[in-house]
């Protein structure tokens with residue numbers, strides 16, 4: 001396996017009215033043809049990391065990195081136009097607020113079909129058939145009806161699935177999925193994960209899977225990066241998540257409610273101010289060429 | 291606190307008319323937490339929207355706090371019932387700062403100590419005062435969701451409709467919010483109608499749970515039955531058994 005993406009010393013900063021916000025503070029990691037999970041608390045910089053890779057951090061955010069290497073090309077040095085081409089064809093991102101990434105005044109079926117036609121030479125009829133197939137594949141029960149709805153008429157979980165269908169169209173080499181299943185019930189979630197899993201195994205896609213669901217990440221991913229206050233505070237193999245040592249990670253694991261054995265009050269994490277000062281762990285991995 | 295009898299809800303008209311909720315009946319007593327779970331798209335949010343007055347095309351009987359609901363809700367209703375929307379953007383005005391979003395409901399009720407109340411409510415949801423002057427787009431997904439929760443709690447309603455209130459939160463912040471909700475419930479006798487696809491959250495929070503599929507309530511169980519997976523319908527059984535992490539099978543798809 002070789003690295004598809006190597007991110008070195010990435011920073012994202014925002015100047016707000018009263019202070020400078022450092023959303024990401026010098027993180028380094030790599031992604032091969034594997035499933036990388038990113039977990040960490042709300043506001044720790046997970047979404048900004050994904051957006052920064054694709055040049056999607058909005059004004060006035062400033063992104064800096066030693067390099068963001070995608071198969072030998074440094075994304076930090078690309079023009080807007082070249083970066084857009086990478087975004088359209090090679091790296092896709094499923095945004096955390098799916099409904100807001102869709103055009104509110106165009107029917108969702110037309111948006112998917114249009115995107116399909118952009119990537120595959122095909123007639124309108126063919127694109128529509130493909131779109132209906134894709135909706136069915138992400139477990140939408142009534143594809144014909146959903147094809148003709150506007151984004152605001154979708155339920156939370158349907159919006160997420162429409163976005164997933166859309167992002168898989170270009171056959172991306174890397175998929176960045178930001179909380180892609182947070183609104184899905186468990187049975188549908190399983191199906192959607194299977195689709196992503198298959199892309200990693202059969203097509204060698206690299207997956208960056210951002211989620212706050214620890215059990216899910218540890219059972220679904222290969223490696224996990226744990227973020228805290230803009231840094232990577234710990235990294236581990238997914239199967240070792242439950243044996244990690246950092247008190248922050250332990251605290252996260254302890255705050256999980258349990259279905260079978262609920263407690264009166266959930267344990268609360270006591271955040272140590274020193275965690276913020278710990279250096280970021282380098283999560284660039286050596287890839288053998290096997 | 292709530293009685294729903296033979297509730298039907300439709301969207302659209304003519305050939306596009308869609309029957310989103312079919313004959314749902316359930317009741318919630320004062321001080322109880324009632325959970326709604328089930329398939330994505332099965333009509334959970336729609337039931338909440340019908341109660342709060344955002345889905346107007348419904349039939350059946352809805353009673354809140356002894357008062358039978360018609361098509362319109364008056365001001366008095368909103369002083370008793372408030373909702374956290376599944377989609378935090380929907381409850382936050384994009385051009386209003388967090389400060390304005392929290393102070394407006396307080397001003398409407400002529401509350402004193404507005405400053406202190408705002409700081410307290412931000413603190414309750416784990417945000418420090420520096421977030422007061424941010425706009426919604428300057429927040430992370432989970433921070434936005436917490437502001438939406440703070441806005442709902444600050445209005446002192448006694449019946450809260452909570453639609454996936456912690457779906458964007460990591461488990462440590464989720465634990466703080468769930469504890470906060472349970473504390474408030476104990477102190478003030480609040481009543482909750484909670485939608486979540488996370489059965490562990492539902493099991494932690496709710497006394498009774500209705501399971502929905504394709505617009506219908508297929509089964510209503512209590513928390514003990516949820517914990518021990520004692521169900522009557524296949525759908526409910528499948529839902530509970532699927533909630534144990536991802537198992538990679540070699541023979542899939």
Ligand SMILES: Nc1ncnc2c1ncn2[C@@H]1O[C@H](COP(=O)(O)OP(=O)(O)OP(=O)(O)O)[C@@H](O)[C@H]1O
Pocket residue numbers: 014016021022023040041042043044045046047048049059060096427428429430431432433458459460
């Ligand atoms: N436009 C902005 N101006 C100032 N700060 C911002 C802006 N956008 C984001 N931030 C801050 O950057 C930090 C990282 O945000 P990010 O969205 O990456 O968090 P996250 O880890 O994805 O959290 P969540 O799990 O809640 O989605 C947050 O503390 C957020 O408040």
Ligand SMILES: Nc1ncnc2c1ncn2[C@@H]1O[C@H](COP(=O)(O)OP(=O)(O)OP(=O)(O)O)[C@@H](O)[C@H]1O
Pocket residue numbers: 152153154155156157158183185301302308310329330331332333334335336337376
């Ligand atoms: N404004 C609308 N116009 C037309 N159809 C709608 C509208 N709002 C919701 N629907 C439809 O009603 C059905 C139920 O939606 P609802 O949002 O209640 O589902 P849900 O159970 O909350 O699902 P999720 O768990 O995915 O949020 C869906 O099929 C949806 O497409």
Ligand SMILES: [Mg+2]
Pocket residue numbers: 046047048096178430431432
């Ligand atoms: Mg995020």
Ligand SMILES: [Mg+2]
Pocket residue numbers: 155156157334335336376453
């Ligand atoms: Mg919903």
